[in-house]
Amino acid sequence: MVLKFFMRHLGFYLNKHTGRKISLHSNLGHAELSATFNGPIPGAISDEVPTSSPLEASPSSSVIAASNRFSSTTSSGLPGSPGVSDVTPLRKYILMVSTFQMVILMLFNQRSRYTFSELMVESGIPERDLLRNLMALCMSKSTQRILCKEPKPTAANKEIEPTDVFYVNNSFFSRLHKVKNLSVRETEPERQETRTKVDENRRYVIEATIVRIMKARKTMEHNQLLSEVMEQLKLRFRPTSTDIKQRIEALINREFIARSENDHKVYNYIA
Numbered sequence: 001m002v003l004k005f006f007m008r009h010l011g012f013y014l015n016k017h018t019g020r021k022i023s024l025h026s027n028l029g030h031a032e033l034s035a036t037f038n039g040p041i042p043g044a045i046s047d048e049v050p051t052s053s054p055l056e057a058s059p060s061s062s063v064i065a066a067s068n069r070f071s072s073t074t075s076s077g078l079p080g081s082p083g084v085s086d087v088t089p090l091r092k093y094i095l096m097v098s099t100f101q102m103v104i105l106m107l108f109n110q111r112s113r114y115t116f117s118e119l120m121v122e123s124g125i126p127e128r129d130l131l132r133n134l135m136a137l138c139m140s141k142s143t144q145r146i147l148c149k150e151p152k153p154t155a156a157n158k159e160i161e162p163t164d165v166f167y168v169n170n171s172f173f174s175r176l177h178k179v180k181n182l183s184v185r186e187t188e189p190e191r192q193e194t195r196t197k198v199d200e201n202r203r204y205v206i207e208a209t210i211v212r213i214m215k216a217r218k219t220m221e222h223n224q225l226l227s228e229v230m231e232q233l234k235l236r237f238r239p240t241s242t243d244i245k246q247r248i249e250a251l252i253n254r255e256f257i258a259r260s261e262n263d264h265k266v267y268n269y270i271a
Contacts, residue, residue, distance in 0.1 A: 026125075029099030033106075034071045035146070037091045039170030070095075070105045094178045095146065100125050100133045105146065108168050117162045131160055138166065144179065145169055206239055206247045214257050214269040222265040 006024050013022060097105065103123050107114065114122070120130055138147040139158055150165040206229065213228050214220060220228070229244050248267070251257050260266035 026099045026103075031097055031099055031102040033095040033097055033102055035093050035095050035105070037093070037168075037170050037172045038089065039172075041171060041173045070109055091173065092177070093172075093174060096178065096180045098133060100129055101137060104130075104133060104137065108147075113165055113167045115162065116160055116164050116166070119166065134160060134166065138169075144174075146172055202237060202239065202243070203247060203250075205233065205236070206244060207251060209233060210244070210247060210251060211256055214267065218269050219260070220267055222267065225267060 010022055014020070095101075095105070100123075103125060104119060107119065107122055116130070116134070119125075119134070120127060123130065125133070134147070134149075135158070136144075138145060138149045139153050146169060147166050148169045149160070150167075209229050209232050210225065213225065213232070225248070226241055226244050230239065233239055248257070252259065252267075255270055257267045258270055260268055
């Protein structure tokens with residue numbers, strides 16, 4: 001679903017702009033889901049397996065039909081839908097989730113139970129990201145525990161195995177209508193990896209900008225080139241003069257540009 005809309009936008013964007021590239025970073029996105037629950041509200045979150053599968057629920061069942069449980073916030077009319085019991089009050093929430101969590105939860109509109117391996121195949125989410133997002137959904141504090149896991153996690157063992165089974169916690173309850181902070185904390189190695197990728201991508205962008213400017217101007221003085229690069233990139237990010245100088249040196253070493261023999265503060269484009 002997410003990929004379908006991304007591909008539609010990709011086609012629209014590339015028709016408007018040439019020579020550009022768009023990458024989908026699903027791990028950085030967020031979404032809002034409309035969710036419904038009508039299981040009994042225990043004193044604490046229950047990890048008992050539902051006696052009736054949401055996928056197989058009858059109109060008189062106390063379990064919401066799987067196809068009606070999660071939807072985007074623009075969807076309409078969950079109360080009164082077929083498959084919802086009038087016995088237990090319906091609880092509606094807006095879940096503030098990551099894009100990956102949205103993909104995971106929407107799968108439970110199709111089936112009531114998934115193993116970890118099945119979720120990885122059906123969602124297409126990388127294993128490490130799937131682990132982190134599932135832990136946030138089923139091992140966070142009780143007011144944020146949307147999913148349950150079999151076997152039940154303990155303080156001594158919070159690992160997720162390929163055969164572990166996940167299902168919706170139909171007894172989920174929160175005093176807040178909008179449930180926030182279903183967050184997945186990034187570890188320090190992951191933060192470092194993200195910073196490294198960002199720095200690497202920015203180096204490529206700076207070099208491409210320098211080459212594009214030099215190709216058009218043929219010859220430029222050092223300070224003019226710095227100013228022009230900063231001006232062209234100011235809407236994307238703000239490179240420092242040191243960043244630009246380093247990329248100029250790299251391009252000189254790779255013979256894209258060269259210093260003028262008469263003035264080392266002047267650069268010439270090498271065709």
